[in-house]
Amino acid sequence: MEEIIDKIKSAFKETILFFEEREMPVFIIKKEDVLSFVSFLKESSFSILLDITAVDYLKWPEQKEKRFEIVYHFFSLEYNLRIRVKFSIDEKEKSPSLTSFYKNANWLEREVYDMYGIKFDGHPDLRRILMYDEFKGHPLRKDYPLKKRQPRLEGLKDD
Amino acid sequence: MGVESGNFITTKFDSILGWARKYSMFVYPFVTACCGMEYIAAACSHFDIDRFGAGLTRFSPRQSDVLMIVGTISQKIAPVLRKIYDQMAEPKWVVAFGTCAVSGGIYDNYSTVQGADKIVPVDVYIPGCPPRPETVFEGIMKLQEKIQNQPQDWRWKK
Numbered sequence: 001m002e003e004i005i006d007k008i009k010s011a012f013k014e015t016i017l018f019f020e021e022r023e024m025p026v027f028i029i030k031k032e033d034v035l036s037f038v039s040f041l042k043e044s045s046f047s048i049l050l051d052i053t054a055v056d057y058l059k060w061p062e063q064k065e066k067r068f069e070i071v072y073h074f075f076s077l078e079y080n081l082r083i084r085v086k087f088s089i090d091e092k093e094k095s096p097s098l099t100s101f102y103k104n105a106n107w108l109e110r111e112v113y114d115m116y117g118i119k120f121d122g123h124p125d126l127r128r129i130l131m132y133d134e135f136k137g138h139p140l141r142k143d144y145p146l147k148k149r150q151p152r153l154e155g156l157k158d159d
Numbered sequence: 160m161g162v163e164s165g166n167f168i169t170t171k172f173d174s175i176l177g178w179a180r181k182y183s184m185f186v187y188p189f190v191t192a193c194c195g196m197e198y199i200a201a202a203c204s205h206f207d208i209d210r211f212g213a214g215l216t217r218f219s220p221r222q223s224d225v226l227m228i229v230g231t232i233s234q235k236i237a238p239v240l241r242k243i244y245d246q247m248a249e250p251k252w253v254v255a256f257g258t259c260a261v262s263g264g265i266y267d268n269y270s271t272v273q274g275a276d277k278i279v280p281v282d283v284y285i286p287g288c289p290p291r292p293e294t295v296f297e298g299i300m301k302l303q304e305k306i307q308n309q310p311q312d313w314r315w316k317k
Contacts, residue, residue: 131270132235139269148269152234153241153278 004044004079012037024082031087034096038072038085042101045078049098052108054116058142066090068118072098089118097122115140176311180224180250181303182212187223189243192230194257194289201292211299220246225302226279231259232272244279250312252302255281256295258288 005025009016015037018028029037050073057064066088075082089095097120098105109120110129117138120126128135132152137144186208188198202208202216209215217223220243232240244253255275258264261284263273275281282305285298 130235144269146268150234150269151237151272151277153237 004076004081005083007044008040011040022084024084026084026086028086028088031089031093031095034087035098038098038101041074041083041085045076046074046083047077048075049073049102049104049108050075050082052098052105052112054112054118056116056140056142064088066093068116070095070112070118094119094121096120099123114138117141173311174307176313177307177309180311181306183215184211184213184225184252184299184302184306185215185217185223186213186225186227187218187220187243187247188216188227188229189240190229191232191236192257192259194229194259197289197292197295198227198229198256201295206292206296208296208299211296211303213299220244221248223247224250225252225254227254227256228260228275228279228281229256231264231266232275232278233270234272235270237272237278240275241278252282252306253279254283254285254298254302256285256298257290258286261286264288 008027009019012029012033015029015033016027017030018026020026027037051071052073053071055069055071056067057069058067068089068091069086070089072085073082074085095109095118097109099109099120099122106124107129109123110126112118113120113123113126114128114130115138127133131139134152135150137148137150188195190198200206202214207214213225220226224247226244226247228240244251253275255261259266259271260275263271267273272278283298283302285294287294290298
């Protein structure tokens with residue numbers, strides 16, 4: 001288990017901004033090198049993409065340079081090891097898409113787009129997956145009002 | 160042959176129709192969430208919903224009398240629920256099963272309809288998260304009471 005972490009660390013000295021051991025190894029990397037980093041992970045036995053999600057740091061106590069953080073979780077069957085990879089991204093920026101490496105990234109990225117409004121560069125079919133098409137805005141953003149209601153049916157306005 | 164021998168009873172047509180209808184409810188289970196487990200528990204042999212004549216579930220709205228809304232109704236599925244209700248033939252009744260269907264429950268958020276009665280008219284509300292089978296049966300008996308006592312509608316009435 002240790003050797004694979006060391007292998008990743010030595011291969012991406014410049015890319016990894018921060019590393020720590022929490023409940024699993026956590027890498028914070030540069031946005032520019034996401035695709036090469038992920039392709040390296042896939043080649044070195046991290047064959048399963050468990051989840052993609054994002055965090056909105058709009059109202060975080062300490063001011064962040066970029067608003068969102070994208071979080072990937074990968075799993076290696078060979079080492080029975082999970083790792084977490086994070087990188088920062090701003091509201092206007094597009095995130096690279098992992099669909100060319102992992103098929104399931106398609107739906108996971110659609111969910112992130114639906115909930116946070118982050119666009120993915122190179123995604124084949126980026127549209128909402130959980131909410132209905134008429135829905136305005138992205139509900140998991142911190143500036144989406146907690147009590148805002150957008151009923152799909154007429155006559156549900158008094159929610 | 161006379162009244163004393165007890166070979167006939169007198170009743171009102173409304174009453175006998177209500178009696179027939181309340182013991183032959185065909186339930187359409189609109190199951191969207193975890194309450195469905197409790198519905199299954201109530202329907203299976205240990206608690207046995209068939210004792211109340213509601214044991215025959217029909218998975219076609221055209222053939223069912225009672226629309227049982229079991230679980231959270233999200234904004235996305237709201238038009239589907241409306242369509243299912245509209246497809247059911249009269250007479251029809253609606254039961255809101257569980258806290259989410261009654262009022263939205265803990266989901267006071269962007270995605271959840273705050274109670275199924277915002278979409279379709281509801282006859283009986285069964286509270287609980289999820290309701291025990293006993294509570295479900297109390298709800299069903301309340302519905303039976305309502306069916307028995309309401310003015311019945313039949314085809315040749317008008």
